[in-house]
Amino acid sequence: MIVRNFMPQDFEQVLTIEMEAFTEHNPFVYMNFYEMNDEGFLVATTGNKVIGFVMGYRSETNEGRIFSLAVKKEWQNRGVGKKLLNSILDLFKDEGIRSATLEVRSSNDKAIQMYRKMDFIACWIEHDYYSDGESGIIMKKQLSPRS
Secondary structure (H helix, E strand, O other), rough: OEEEEEHHHHHHHHHHHHHHOOOOOOHHHHHHHHHHHHHHHHHHOOOOOEEEEEEEEEEEEEEEEEEEEEEEEOOOOOHHHHHHHHHHHHHHHHHHOOOOEEEEOOOOHHHHHHHHHHOOOOEEEEEEOOOOOEEEEEEEEEEEOOO
8 A cells, every 4th residue: 555646537536436425515625625725635556546634724824634545445454544643633733833733524433443542632613513403523643743
């Protein structure tokens, strides 16, 4: 498995993963994100198959935001999400970003557990965060600069 920058030819595979992972779909978000922030859009691949992706960007001077992270169901629990998350966090560190935030559905126990293992701390709950009324947990991690 390798993690590399997203390329436009990955779009269809990314959308397939996105539709499998999330209940809210807006395919235009992904191409818009790529057009505005291509360096923060990474994919995990094996052979020529995209098996996961992460999207992140600088949201404030010293803070990065992980906008989206998803892994194909058959590749979950194999370290793909962790590798993608570490890759985007390394990009943030290279840019001098000192903290990272993300939001996760309060029902997504597997993701919450992974984020906690990677030193993300739950900061607060946003009630009715998602369009279906589910709450989102806002999590944050302090980053150390890379030497």
